[in-house]
Amino acid sequence: MSIKVNALSKSYGKQKAIDNISFEASPGRILGFLGPNGAGKSTTMKILSAYLSADAGEAVICGLGIRDNALEIKKRIGYLPEHTPLYVDMYVKEFLAFVAESYGLKGIDLKVKEVITKVGLEAEQFKKISMLSKGYKQRVGLAQAIIHDPQVLILDEPTSGLDPNQLLEIRSLIRNLGQNKTVILSTHIMQEVEAICDDVVIISKGKLVAVSSLQELREKHRNSSLEEIFRKLTA
Numbered sequence: 001m002s003i004k005v006n007a008l009s010k011s012y013g014k015q016k017a018i019d020n021i022s023f024e025a026s027p028g029r030i031l032g033f034l035g036p037n038g039a040g041k042s043t044t045m046k047i048l049s050a051y052l053s054a055d056a057g058e059a060v061i062c063g064l065g066i067r068d069n070a071l072e073i074k075k076r077i078g079y080l081p082e083h084t085p086l087y088v089d090m091y092v093k094e095f096l097a098f099v100a101e102s103y104g105l106k107g108i109d110l111k112v113k114e115v116i117t118k119v120g121l122e123a124e125q126f127k128k129i130s131m132l133s134k135g136y137k138q139r140v141g142l143a144q145a146i147i148h149d150p151q152v153l154i155l156d157e158p159t160s161g162l163d164p165n166q167l168l169e170i171r172s173l174i175r176n177l178g179q180n181k182t183v184i185l186s187t188h189i190m191q192e193v194e195a196i197c198d199d200v201v202i203i204s205k206g207k208l209v210a211v212s213s214l215q216e217l218r219e220k221h222r223n224s225s226l227e228e229i230f231r232k233l234t235a
């Protein structure tokens with residue numbers, strides 16, 4: 001198990017964002033993390049990426065508890081936040097080289113070249129990030145998340161802002177990455193879950209309402225589409 005989440009809770013002042021959440025994610029599987037707006041998805045992902053601390057509970061990533069190993073965990077995961085904090089005044093290649101350097105990678109030029117090809121940024125690689133369209137900025141975000149070949153990928157709405165062609169390309173990239181990594185991704189697109197996820201966690205108002213493989217969820221709610229299941233569980 002690469003990710004073990006045990007009874008995590010987090011409040012912002014009086015607002016309870018997540019409430020006693022537990023689930024697991026394994027290598028070679030893609031877990032879709034679903035929930036309505038404000039359900040607590042980004043909060044959970046920030047905690048698992050060691051950018052935010054939980055009030056209660058624990059998560060173990062690659063055998064390391066998040067409370068005491070934030071730095072070590074950041075090296076082992078790739079995180080694409082909902083709003084990617086890119087240095088927009090940097091050029092694409094310059095930014096990715098900077099990220100590679102911050103991870104202490106060797107052979108930086110080659111690593112940058114490989115990741116640019118992987119996420120389909122060849123045509124845009126000489127541009128300043130501020131000049132890129134939303135979809136291409138998203139690809140830079142994805143590139144910075146995978147450049148160090150992490151064991152675990154945490155992707156907060158990785159396909160938001162992509163056009164239908166880009167969507168298919170990036171989904172196929174995530175599916176390939178998911179073959180030997182542990183991937184958690186949040187999305188509002190149920191087709192995306194159908195297309196690439198093996199497991200599903202659904203939260204609503206901070207509480208877990210489903211933890212299951214996609215197949216079991218479908219079997220349990222026979223004759224319902226994933227959209228109907230989502231609506232039923234989160235209404």
Ligand SMILES: Nc1ncnc2c1ncn2[C@@H]1O[C@H](COP(=O)(O)OP(=O)(O)OP(=O)(O)O)[C@@H](O)[C@H]1O
Nearest residue numbers: 012015016017035036037038039040041042043044
């Ligand atoms: N920094 C913050 N300060 C106060 N409240 C916050 C903060 N961040 C999130 N919240 C609140 O916590 C709850 C969960 O937010 P979160 O961003 O985790 O949800 P989400 O499921 O990712 O939503 P969305 O699908 O809209 O991105 C919401 O009610 C939100 O308003």
